[in-house]
Amino acid sequence: MSAVGADGLNTIRKDPRGAVLGFDFDGTLAPIVDDPAAARAHPRATQTLARLAPHVGALVIITGRPAAVAVEYGGFEGIDGLVVLGQYGLERWEAGTLTVPEPPPGVAEARAKLPEILKASGAPPETFIEDKGQALAVHTRRCAEPQVALDRLRSLLDALAERTGLAVEPGRLVIELRPHGMDKGLALRTFLEGRTPPSAVLYAGDDLGDLAAFDAVDELRAEGTPGLKVCSGSAEVTALAERADIVVDGPEGLVDFLDALLP
Ligand SMILES: O=P(O)(O)OC[C@H]1O[C@H](O[C@H]2O[C@H](CO)[C@@H](O)[C@H](O)[C@H]2O)[C@H](O)[C@@H](O)[C@@H]1O
Numbered sequence: 384m385s386a387v388g389a390d391g392l393n394t395i396r397k398d399p400r401g402a403v404l405g406f407d408f409d410g411t412l413a414p415i416v417d418d419p420a421a422a423r424a425h426p427r428a429t430q431t432l433a434r435l436a437p438h439v440g441a442l443v444i445i446t447g448r449p450a451a452v453a454v455e456y457g458g459f460e461g462i463d464g465l466v467v468l469g470q471y472g473l474e475r476w477e478a479g480t481l482t483v484p485e486p487p488p489g490v491a492e493a494r495a496k497l498p499e500i501l502k503a504s505g506a507p508p509e510t511f512i513e514d515k516g517q518a519l520a521v522h523t524r525r526c527a528e529p530q531v532a533l534d535r536l537r538s539l540l541d542a543l544a545e546r547t548g549l550a551v552e553p554g555r556l557v558i559e560l561r562p563h564g565m566d567k568g569l570a571l572r573t574f575l576e577g578r579t580p581p582s583a584v585l586y587a588g589d590d591l592g593d594l595a596a597f598d599a600v601d602e603l604r605a606e607g608t609p610g611l612k613v614c615s616g617s618a619e620v621t622a623l624a625e626r627a628d629i630v631v632d633g634p635e636g637l638v639d640f641l642d643a644l645l646p
Pocket residue numbers: 407408409410414415416417418419420422445446447448513515520522524554555556557559590592
């Protein structure tokens with residue numbers, strides 16, 4: 384591990400009460416499954432977070448899911464102090480209170496046009512749209528050739544995003560159209576701004592949308608706050624592993640790592 388990564392890890396171990404631990408949901412705390420509605424936190428993840436909660440400065444989940452969905456699928460409701468930042472940071476759930484902004488008008492326009500665009504493109508029937516209110520995610524995981532199906536849609540979705548004023552967010556066999564102006568890095572920085580400066584920051588993720596949070600950890604390090612970047616490894620995405628201090632074996636590996644972090 385690099386010296387800066389080791390510094391982050393050691394600081395979290397020495398001063399956990401000052402540390403902020405941030406996590407992505409799908410692929411990091413929850414194993415990837417074919418049906419997004421069937422995703423749930425790894426059976427040991429929720430209890431591990433609950434065990435850590437009283438010993439650390441803060442636990443924050445930063446996810447592309449709507450915040451309320453992540454709370455439900457993660458079983459986070461009873462974990463004291465845990466905050467969920469949903470839709471890449473646009474939504475916030477804390478102590479049972481949910482804050483959700485109005486989506487920009489482009490979302491409604493994209494929602495109206497997307498089914499026809501998929502049909503006209505000859506997308507396989509297994510392609511499906513997940514409507515998240517603030518954003519629309521087009522999934523191809525259930526297609527026979529999921530990456531091929533996704534690649535064929537890319538330019539059409541780019542064009543629709545351009546027309547509707549939305550941002551394109553690629554992920555694991557998914558492309559999302561979502562509002563501009565927020566990402567997981569900004570979400571993490573904004574979360575930290577409202578708090579006592581942390582002794583150290585950990586962020587764990589698995590997908591391209593988590594790179595912005597890794598950028599934020601790098602910036603924090605450059606400003607003097609120790610940080611640790613953890614990749615929940617998979618064969619589907621390699622870009623995070625290249626930037627991480629530690630690569631663990633998916634959600635199971637992350638839970639093992641967290642259990643050993645503060646025994
Ligand atoms: O930021 P995250 O918590 O990682 O959420 C990113 C997207 O995750 C979900 O899709 C992914 O997980 C699904 C369930 O395992 C899987 O079927 C899909 O292929 C993955 O891309 C979710 O459905 C999206 O809304 C999230 O934005």
